[in-house]
Amino acid sequence: MRHGRRRGRLTRVSSTKDKLLDATVETLRTHGIAGVSARTIAATAGVNQALVFYHFGSVDQLLAAACATATAQRVEVFHERFAEVGSLRELLAVGRELHTVERGTGHVAVLAQLLAGAQSDPRLGEATAAALDMWARELETVLDHVLRRTPLAGIADVAGLARAAAAAFIGIELYEGADPQGAGSALDALDQLGAILEAFDDLGPVASRALRAKVRQVTSK
Amino acid sequence: MRHGRRRGRLTRVSSTKDKLLDATVETLRTHGIAGVSARTIAATAGVNQALVFYHFGSVDQLLAAACATATAQRVEVFHERFAEVGSLRELLAVGRELHTVERGTGHVAVLAQLLAGAQSDPRLGEATAAALDMWARELETVLDHVLRRTPLAGIADVAGLARAAAAAFIGIELYEGADPQGAGSALDALDQLGAILEAFDDLGPVASRALRAKVRQVTSK
DNA sequence: GTCTATACATGGATAGAC
């Protein structure tokens, strides 16, 4: 938790910079990328509009900064939760929890908005790519641990899976905004997929060997 | 293909309405949801800005209309390709093809932008939900067909899987804009996942039965 | 560091001529 601190020194109340960073997240959440502006953000923060430019230079750069700090914050929170995960199903359960909790904080939704903005803004592109990478690296560690004692150990494309999972998460979050029911059934289906994959753990050596051969075939293609 | 036609009567050149619809897609692709406006769209279309309001009432409604027509168009194109799919791996191959082709047309990217905008615009929400449903229904049909002769037939949550796949696609498309390499490895991992799932087809009756039991356990939870 | 004031650009939307 890095709130109330700056360069190691305690501050009584949150600084204007912090207020702007928090307000940026909040404004992205409520107004979307199309609705953020120096004025709307400053209004949410309760500070003067000119301070956006004084502290961050431009709205772009404020968005990029908010992306970095918010992501670091949320990843840190879930780092411990991920560490407790021992199986794929448990990982999916934490994923659901993350989905529910982050619905409240809005971090995933905000990341989705920034990612949408990043498609036509290189500066945001860098920031969001870094943010996604932070989540993906976290997932990589967990997946590595989870798959260790399964037939998929050493074969599964863990880095790719981690990124696919992160991307799917973003997509489902966006989906949720448009069609909550549809998004819910998508999450249910992922649970099922997890169950299917876990069923492989109980496989005998023959089936296990066949699986590994098939997966290798695809990977080397 | 519904271009050049309107209410069943041939028209010499594309009408202003069509020009605006096409220009909307193009503008979303290049400027993103944050960069579309009546003026930018009209400029792309080469028509007067006031015509946006004359024909569609507001920018919102133009976006919603463009979402509907563009999606109907692209779904129609891929309908035939989906009909040829006989296995999960083939479906994933078509998915890759769709990903590549739609990178060019930009349809998925546009849908992602609209979805981002939909988070804070109910009118867009309806339009994008309908668009996603069109894709999801298409995928449902294919998945049903693909899973028919596998141990997962009748058990898999096809509707949910279809929606998860659609959501993942959107997410990966956004990912691609920020980090093409990361998105590529995500797609590779999905191929692998397909291979793993297909390996179940070759399973003996005992393992197959165990799998079905495990999946049922999750579904009924 | 923060505020006021201000410049200048862009965007939504409409009225009225053609």
Added chain:
DNA sequence: GTCTATCCATGTATAGAC
């Protein structure tokens, strides 16, 4: 149906007082 002209709101960015 289309264009010009226009109004007004909003947004970016900076200068200068405090």
